[in-house]
Amino acid sequence: AWPLPTMHITQLNRECLLHLFSFLDKDSRKSLARTCPQLQDVFEDPALWPLLHFRSLTELKKDNFLLSPALRSLSICWYSSRVQVCSIEDWxxxxxxxxxCSRHESLVNDFLFQVCDRLRGLNDTVAGPQ
Structure with missing residues (x-):
């Protein structure tokens, strides 16, 4: 039997790479993007980012997503101990x-200001704890 030719992922065209990236979560996309400049370029393609879903505050701290005009849907749905603490009355x-609470509030506010700044006309909802 003849040996099968080997192919490196970077030999795929951009459309195929975008399709492959679309199956990965934000953390996995970022990890793959760090492997070479070509994959970093795909990671930064706005077409890859029509949906952002955050399940914890730590996801907002990481540089693992791209805010772009392609964003159609944004959801922030978490219920962590920090959020629970923040629901207690101030006094x-x-x-x-x-x-x-101060750190949590400023983190989320800063992120949402960035979203509003970059994505005028975003008409999907931002959801809180459910």
């Missing part, structure tokens, strides 16, 4: 809890 919070 009941300890200094530590106030500190956590």
């Amino acid at each position: 009941l919070k300890s200094a530590f809890q106030r500190s956590i």
Whole structure:
């Protein structure tokens, strides 16, 4: 039997690479993009980012997504211990809890300001804890 020819992923055309990337979550996309400039270029293609779904605050901290005009749907749906702490009335919070809430609030607010800045006309909803 003849040996099968080997092919490197970067030999695929851009359309195929975008299709492959579309099956990966944000973390996996970022990891793959770090392997070479060509894959980083695919990672940064706005067509790859029509939907963003965040399940935790740590996903907002990572450089693992792209905000672009291609974004059609954005959801932020988490219920973490931090969010739970932040739902306590201010006067009941300890200094530590106030500190956590302050960081959580500014993180989400900064992110949403970036979204609004870059994506005028985004008409899908941003959901809170469910």
